[in-house]
Amino acid sequence: xxxxxxxxxxxxxxxxxxxxxxxxxxxxxxxxxxxxxxxxxxxxxxxxxxxxxxxxxxxxxxxxxxxxxxxxxxxxxxxxxxxxxxxxxxxxxxxxxxxxxxxxxxxxxxxxxxxxxxxxxxxxxxxxxxxxxxxxx
Amino acid sequence: xxxxxxxxxxxxxxxxxxxxxxxxxxxxxxxxxxxxxxxxxxxxxxxxxxxxxxxxxxxxxxxxxxxxxxxxxxxxxxxxxxxxxxxxxxxxxxxxxxxxxxxxxxxxxxxxxxxxxxxxxxxxxxxxxxxxxxxxxxxxxxxxxxxxxxxxxxxxxxxxxxxxxxxxxxxxxxxxxxxxxxxxxxxxxxxxxxxxxxxxxxxxxxxxxxxxxxxxxxxxxxxxxxxxxxxxxxxxxxxxxxxxxxxxxxxxxxxxxxxxxxxxxxxxxxxxxxxxxxxxxxxxxxxxxxxxxxxxxxxxxxxxxxxxxxxxxxxxxxxxxxxxxxxxxxxxxxxxxxxxxxxxxxxxxxxxxxxxxxxxxxxxxxxxxxxxxxxxxxxxxxxxxxxxxxxxxxxxx
Numbered sequence: 001x002x003x004x005x006x007x008x009x010x011x012x013x014x015x016x017x018x019x020x021x022x023x024x025x026x027x028x029x030x031x032x033x034x035x036x037x038x039x040x041x042x043x044x045x046x047x048x049x050x051x052x053x054x055x056x057x058x059x060x061x062x063x064x065x066x067x068x069x070x071x072x073x074x075x076x077x078x079x080x081x082x083x084x085x086x087x088x089x090x091x092x093x094x095x096x097x098x099x100x101x102x103x104x105x106x107x108x109x110x111x112x113x114x115x116x117x118x119x120x121x122x123x124x125x126x127x128x129x130x131x132x133x134x135x136x137x
Numbered sequence: 138x139x140x141x142x143x144x145x146x147x148x149x150x151x152x153x154x155x156x157x158x159x160x161x162x163x164x165x166x167x168x169x170x171x172x173x174x175x176x177x178x179x180x181x182x183x184x185x186x187x188x189x190x191x192x193x194x195x196x197x198x199x200x201x202x203x204x205x206x207x208x209x210x211x212x213x214x215x216x217x218x219x220x221x222x223x224x225x226x227x228x229x230x231x232x233x234x235x236x237x238x239x240x241x242x243x244x245x246x247x248x249x250x251x252x253x254x255x256x257x258x259x260x261x262x263x264x265x266x267x268x269x270x271x272x273x274x275x276x277x278x279x280x281x282x283x284x285x286x287x288x289x290x291x292x293x294x295x296x297x298x299x300x301x302x303x304x305x306x307x308x309x310x311x312x313x314x315x316x317x318x319x320x321x322x323x324x325x326x327x328x329x330x331x332x333x334x335x336x337x338x339x340x341x342x343x344x345x346x347x348x349x350x351x352x353x354x355x356x357x358x359x360x361x362x363x364x365x366x367x368x369x370x371x372x373x374x375x376x377x378x379x380x381x382x383x384x385x386x387x388x389x390x391x392x393x394x395x396x397x398x399x400x401x402x403x404x405x406x407x408x409x410x411x412x413x414x415x416x417x418x419x420x421x422x423x424x425x426x427x428x429x430x431x432x433x434x435x436x437x438x439x440x441x442x443x444x445x446x447x448x449x450x451x452x453x454x455x456x457x458x459x460x461x462x463x464x465x466x467x468x469x470x471x472x473x474x475x476x477x478x479x480x481x482x483x484x485x486x487x488x489x490x491x492x493x494x495x496x497x498x499x500x501x502x503x504x505x506x507x508x509x510x511x512x513x514x515x516x517x518x519x520x521x522x523x524x525x526x527x528x529x530x531x532x533x534x
Contacts, residue, residue: 030465032463032464032465041465044465044469044476045465045468045469045473048476048482049473049475049476049479049482052476052479052481052482053479055481056480056481057481058481059481059483060479060481060482060483061483061485061489062482062483062484062485063484063485063487063488063489064464064465064466064485064486064487064488065488066488
């Protein structure tokens with residue numbers, strides 16, 4: 001009996017079977033005294049509890065960073081991280097930035113200039129000059 | 138506040154004003170003589186050894202400062218400290234000598250500097266200067282003079298504001314009520330001038346007297362007191378004898394029986410809420426009340442809020458307001474327990490450093506071992522200068 005490899009039925013995609021949020025941790029830095037952190041302090045006091053309770057899969061680490069602007073940093077399961085300076089923003093603007101970090105994949109931002117991208121192989125295959133019957137010229 | 142501090146009659150020493158004022162001038166040159174060798178030096182000409190150190194007496198006492206705690210009213214000390222607070226009783230006003238010449242004995246100045254004769258001026262022909270330090274007698278110097286207390290407790294500074302702030306809301310309410318009752322009693326007795334003066338702090342008796350009185354308030358905010366106010370008015374008369382009595386050491390029985398919150402609650406049941414509507418529109422009356430509250434509890438109403446105080450209720454609200462938390466973490470710990478209790482939220486009280494991150498990972502033990510192996514400091518940089526490596530690379534030391 002010959003050994004045959006298992007044929008791949010489908011390509012795994014996040015969200016097809018299960019969805020795993022790519023953001024695993026969010027660092028929240030603020031300053032107690034600076035005016036640029038006023039919105040961030042309000043965000044921590046008023047919005048963070050609700051946001052954190054709706055996203056139990058993300059770890060939130062709140063820590064002061066004296067004499068610095070407030071920063072939100074998202075850490076992703078691909079090992080990358082993304083930081084956003086939220087100085088002088090109000091709490092609702094910061095909430096938007098937190099949602100942006102939550103939704104990000106952690107991948108580098110690339111320019112998308114093709115209308116359609118697909119992970120399915122082409123049925124026709126890639127053209128090769130060494131295969132086929134050739135073409136009489 | 139400069140304006141408030143002018144009221145402070147209990148501070149410093151109750152010496153005659155002329156005596157205390159004249160003490161400033163003679164004290165200054167002596168202070169300079171202690172630390173400079175140029176002034177007031179007397180070089181003995183007959184012997185090469187310094188003369189024995191003599192203690193100089195200051196003509197009068199200056200102003201002394203002490204780290205001792207100054208009083209909050211004895212009746213209010215329940216909410217703040219368990220120990221009886223060292224009050225003016227320790228200052229022992231009774232011992233204050235009225236005569237300035239007696240005050241000279243209280244303060245012992247440091248020994249006077251004396252100077253050895255210069256080697257070339259020594260008259261003794263058999264004298265040879267020492268070549269080494271060994272075997273020489275040590276003379277002069279302050280030694281441990283600063284470690285000993287060379288002044289009497291009489292000179293201890295007593296501020297108008299108590300050292301400890303009263304934070305118990307019930308005690309604060311009792312103090313506000315006491316201030317209102319006392320100010321109104323003075324006004325009723327026709328002693329308008331005393332409203333802006335300084336009143337003795339008093340003790341438990343005074344507080345009890347004011348708490349027992351029934352205060353009513355008319356529609357226009359004018360209070361009326363049902364009861365005998367003569368004792369209260371008499372207790373507000375400031376003189377040195379009264380101050381001495383008030384600051385005398387309390388008897389052990391009194392020491393143990395300060396007002397607790399429960400006691401005040403019992404009195405509070407008898408109070409009607411109307412007293413809180415007492416009008417404080419009159420700035421003189423308002424100043425008397427706020428000044429008294431500052432003296433009794435340590436709560437100073439800021440100037441910008443004074444104009445907004447129309448009645449006692451507003452004032453009480455201001456005084457009883459809990460202090461603002463200093464940091465965001467303090468505030469979260471106090472008021473946002475829902476955030477603290479979330480399992481996926483961690484809140485650090487201090488900045489998270491690189492070392493903290495290594496410790497969280499468990500990598501710091503390895504780093505510590507390696508640092509010890511190389512005889513390098515585990516914490517800090519070991520006093521290494523900045524850019525030392527760069528200096529060494531460039532051929533520097």
